[in-house]
Amino acid sequence: MLIYYKMKLLVIGYSVVDKIESMGKAEVKPGGIFYTVLGLNSLKEDKDFITLITAFDKNNHHLFADIYNDCEVIHYYCVDNLPAVNLKIYENAEREEVYENINDPLKVEINNYSNFDGILINMITGFDITLESLYKIRESFSGPIYVDVHTMTRGLTNSMKREFRQIENFSEWAKCIDILQANHLEAKMLCNEKSELDIAKKVLEYGVRIFIITKEQYGARIYFKQKNEIASIFKPALRVDVKNKVGCGDIFGSAFFYIYVKDKNIVEALDIAIQAAGLAASYNSIEEYKNLRYDVFARYH
Secondary structure, eight states, X not given: OOOOOSOEEEEEOOEEEEXXXXXXXXXXXXXEHHHHHHHHHHHOOTTOEEEEEEEEOTTTHHHHHHHHTTSSEEEEEEOSSOOEEEEEEOSSSOOEEEESOOOOOOOOOOSOGGGOSEEEEEOSSSOSSXXXXXXXXXXXOOSOEEEEOGGGGEEEOXXXXXXXXXXXXXXXXXXXXXXXXXXXTXXXXXXXXXXXXXXXXHHHHHTOSEEEEEOGGGEEEEEEEETTEEEEEEEEOOOOOOOOOSSHHHHHHHHHHHHHHHHOOHHHHHHHHHHHHHHHHHOSSGGGGGGHHHHHHHHHO
């Protein structure tokens, strides 16, 4: 029997084990591409089809299984140890990241990329895929490729600490990207420009069509070209009682990606992404994400 799918989406990125220290508490949680998948699974409609490329290890597979099993197809690559990231979350400063494991880039082996409506790549570790893999995807796929630059903006010290540094050859990566997401600090690592507007101009000049800069509790701004001029839209953050600071940017990205691929409406995608990220910050547990679609659209409409 032929099954009709509304949208077919491909998601690529590493799973990581988050060891979080925040507000005097220490927790071990699933992280990395987990939150991207959680956001898509929470927002998608019936008969949307998600293919996931990630990695797992035997000791930590249980942390991810319940959420990942909602994907229609999963390409797992077994590793001895998943990347583990020690996160120190501060109230009014950028978080610190120290890694315990870094693995080889994921193997991206899809026969026909044209089957997909959109591809989301989250550079969780910064080494999730190679530039050569991205070239191959772009050569075979004309639809929207969404990349969250994430930890690609951080180098790796001998002590496994991730510290900001400019991305080497970023212009080559950008040629293959339609929609790029970075936070306000990551954006400064994309080129030599200093002001946000000049950075945006350069990124769009490289070939990116939509450039999103997230600004945590302040909201997000998107840049794009309109009749050969640089246009931008800013949306303030949702006002919530913040209970969580992990994964909110990934939820933002999954929401923007999903709505944009579905409707090609930048304003609607930004509005819903802001709603989703704000709600994620207000959730106390993974269980609450079951309500994300209802909560987002109840507020949006």
